[in-house]
Amino acid sequence: MDAFTAGLLQRIRTTESDLTRARETGDDFLAEVEEAELDDLRRLAAEHGVEVTA
Numbered sequence: 001m002d003a004f005t006a007g008l009l010q011r012i013r014t015t016e017s018d019l020t021r022a023r024e025t026g027d028d029f030l031a032e033v034e035e036a037e038l039d040d041l042r043r044l045a046a047e048h049g050v051e052v053t054a
Contacts (some may be wrong), residue, residue, distance in 0.1 A: 005050050012041045012052055 019034035
C-alpha cells in the first residue's frame with residue numbers, strides 16, 4: 001500500500017471516529033462537519049480507486 005492510500009484510509013478512520021464521538025455527545029454542528037469531511041474523503045478514495053470498507 002502506498003503512502004497516499006494509507007494516509008487516506010487513516011483519515012477516513014479518524015473522521016469516522018470523530019463523527020461517532022460528535023453524535024454521541026450531541027454536537028450536531030460538529031457531526032455535520034465530520035459527515036461532510038467523510039463524504040469528501042470517500043469521494044476522493046473512489047476517484048483514485050481506493051477501496052473503503054465499512
